[in-house]
Amino acid sequence: MVSDEIVLQIEGLSKVYRSLFAPAGTKAVDSLTLGVRRGETYSIVGPNGSGKTTTLKIVLGLIFPTSGKVNIFGSDVADLAVRERVGFLPEDAYLYDVFTGEELLDFYAGLFGYSRRRRKELVDELLSLVGMQANRRVPFQECSKGMRQRLALAQALVNDPELLILDEPTSGLDPAGRHQMTELIYELKRRGKTILLCSHFLAEVEEVCDRVGIMYRGRLVAEGTLTELAGDPTEIVITASGMSPEGASRVAAHSAVLGVEGDVVRMGHESSDRLWSVLDAVREAGGRVAEVHRPRPTLQDVFVRAIRQDAPERDAGEEVH
Amino acid sequence: MGQLAFGIGLLVAIVVLAITHRLWAPAMGHGGASTWRIAKITVAEARRRRVVQAVVVLVLLILLSMTVFSYLNPREQARMIISGGLSAITVFGILLAIFVAAFLIPQELETRTVYAVLSKPVRRFEFVLGKYLGALIILAAIMTIMTVVLVAVLLVMDHFVPDLTYSTFEPNLANVVFAAVMSYFAVAVLSAYIVLISTVSSTAMTVIASFIIWAIGSLQSQIHDLAAGAETVSTKWFFTMFYWLVPPLENFDFRHEVSNFMQVSYKAGIDAAGVGILYIIVVLLVASVFFNDRQV
Ligand SMILES: Nc1ncnc2c1ncn2[C@@H]1O[C@H](COP(=O)(O)OP(=O)(O)OP(=O)(O)O)[C@@H](O)[C@H]1O
Numbered sequence A: 001m002v003s004d005e006i007v008l009q010i011e012g013l014s015k016v017y018r019s020l021f022a023p024a025g026t027k028a029v030d031s032l033t034l035g036v037r038r039g040e041t042y043s044i045v046g047p048n049g050s051g052k053t054t055t056l057k058i059v060l061g062l063i064f065p066t067s068g069k070v071n072i073f074g075s076d077v078a079d080l081a082v083r084e085r086v087g088f089l090p091e092d093a094y095l096y097d098v099f100t101g102e103e104l105l106d107f108y109a110g111l112f113g114y115s116r117r118r119r120k121e122l123v124d125e126l127l128s129l130v131g132m133q134a135n136r137r138v139p140f141q142e143c144s145k146g147m148r149q150r151l152a153l154a155q156a157l158v159n160d161p162e163l164l165i166l167d168e169p170t171s172g173l174d175p176a177g178r179h180q181m182t183e184l185i186y187e188l189k190r191r192g193k194t195i196l197l198c199s200h201f202l203a204e205v206e207e208v209c210d211r212v213g214i215m216y217r218g219r220l221v222a223e224g225t226l227t228e229l230a231g232d233p234t235e236i237v238i239t240a241s242g243m244s245p246e247g248a249s250r251v252a253a254h255s256a257v258l259g260v261e262g263d264v265v266r267m268g269h270e271s272s273d274r275l276w277s278v279l280d281a282v283r284e285a286g287g288r289v290a291e292v293h294r295p296r297p298t299l300q301d302v303f304v305r306a307i308r309q310d311a312p313e314r315d316a317g318e319e320v321h
Numbered sequence B: 001m002g003q004l005a006f007g008i009g010l011l012v013a014i015v016v017l018a019i020t021h022r023l024w025a026p027a028m029g030h031g032g033a034s035t036w037r038i039a040k041i042t043v044a045e046a047r048r049r050r051v052v053q054a055v056v057v058l059v060l061l062i063l064l065s066m067t068v069f070s071y072l073n074p075r076e077q078a079r080m081i082i083s084g085g086l087s088a089i090t091v092f093g094i095l096l097a098i099f100v101a102a103f104l105i106p107q108e109l110e111t112r113t114v115y116a117v118l119s120k121p122v123r124r125f126e127f128v129l130g131k132y133l134g135a136l137i138i139l140a141a142i143m144t145i146m147t148v149v150l151v152a153v154l155l156v157m158d159h160f161v162p163d164l165t166y167s168t169f170e171p172n173l174a175n176v177v178f179a180a181v182m183s184y185f186a187v188a189v190l191s192a193y194i195v196l197i198s199t200v201s202s203t204a205m206t207v208i209a210s211f212i213i214w215a216i217g218s219l220q221s222q223i224h225d226l227a228a229g230a231e232t233v234s235t236k237w238f239f240t241m242f243y244w245l246v247p248p249l250e251n252f253d254f255r256h257e258v259s260n261f262m263q264v265s266y267k268a269g270i271d272a273a274g275v276g277i278l279y280i281i282v283v284l285l286v287a288s289v290f291f292n293d294r295q296v
């Protein structure tokens, strides 16, 4: 599904917000370079204020970079033809609140010059895709956060875009809502859309992304596929109940075992060929094996590690969920 | 003869443009259509917000309440009603313009509704133009209602007040409508200035600036006098510049002539309207340039 063609290229992007009160400015994005391939789901992950939204807004031409450039489908963002092929879900999206879902989608579809008939079909299609058919006549201001977010996603899909840019698609949603949104993103990915999303909610990103870029204080501090970032498993963890204390100490003495804590036996991944002998030792100690698994570092660990490497003197991992 | 040639030329140009529509429309993108859609949704939004309805009701009440005052002299009463009615139309028109136009764009930025629009194939100037057009339609609707009510009140009076004959009254009705239309032009010009300011500042700042511009615009002739009477070249230059920069609102004010049953120069009105349209075009162009660079 993922091809080598680069659909979105960000190069040396920097953004300094200046104001009367802060003439020196805040550096929100700092020499950011990244590329998104066709069909890929790429996620920018970073704590609050790391510059994710700023980056996406620049990509869409809503704000302008201090330096660097963005290229979409080989063209400049300012090119109107580019925006025909892109969809954007803004952070905390808000739409004209006196209108209903169907009126709003009809309006946004109209901005692409679609005929009345096509708009009608499209609105029906989108409302059922995001599961808003039943609530199509509810004014936006009376919609719950979950309904709003779905309408906002539908709004980003009116032109059946090749490239979707989603700013925190799951923020403000309850667990069920987050799950539904993740499912929707999955579905869009399955339909071959290229997706650039940003989030500080790591667990969800893990589910849907091909590649992740970790952003911290405006810079990309790590980038790669999940396996690249997480690396190989380093240990094997055996959970077994009912080991006698002296049995447990015998297991701990086994040369492949790193340590025993209560019901949990940890052994080095490099000695995986001696797993059976460890399991035998556990059984001899009276333990009933419940589970054997090789934990990968979670994205959370990777995140904290990447930030530590980047800025060891600072308190890393702040505000990460 | 010359007018006929011009008319025919215009007709031919329109027909040619219509026939070749398919050739040039793609190059324009959805330009015209987007502008119109943004205007329409702006109007629809205003209609659904009860604020506008409330203002219309309020204004109608004021206009109607003026009829209950009875004066000794019917002619004097007519004068009062025309003068009061036109003033109400003008002042409410301007106040509404300030509150409609000043919120048009800043509100979109503050509620972030602008992102979903500007990430579509919509040019910044189409957005500005669509918003302005929407405001023009809203204001036109409200001012039309007010004018119709004023005219109705005058007609009813004409019917019931015995000494007021058609001969003294009727011709003035057209003038009343004319004065109201001119007020609308003032409102349109002021709205363009407000939109311009709103492209570079917040809502609150825009509202304040709008009142200042209204005040200065109503003093244009004084500024002209200042320029004429300036002692040094630099002050003369300064006041002349200033004179050209402020909106020419005074030219649209025919309240005095109309309410005093004086001769009204339609030509002066048409000239003022022409100048007004020119100002609107220039001001909106500048607004578009500013908004183009606005970080939204
Ligand atoms: N309009 C603005 N003016 C000035 N500074 C801004 C502006 N927008 C953002 N910033 C600053 O730029 C930095 C990056 O902000 P940005 O919104 O891009 O972060 P983010 O990664 O999207 O954060 P979050 O996870 O909270 O959405 C922050 O320090 C923020 O304060």
Ligand SMILES: [Mg+2]
Pocket (backbone or CB within 6 Å): A052, A053, A054, A091, A167
């Ligand atoms: Mg953000």
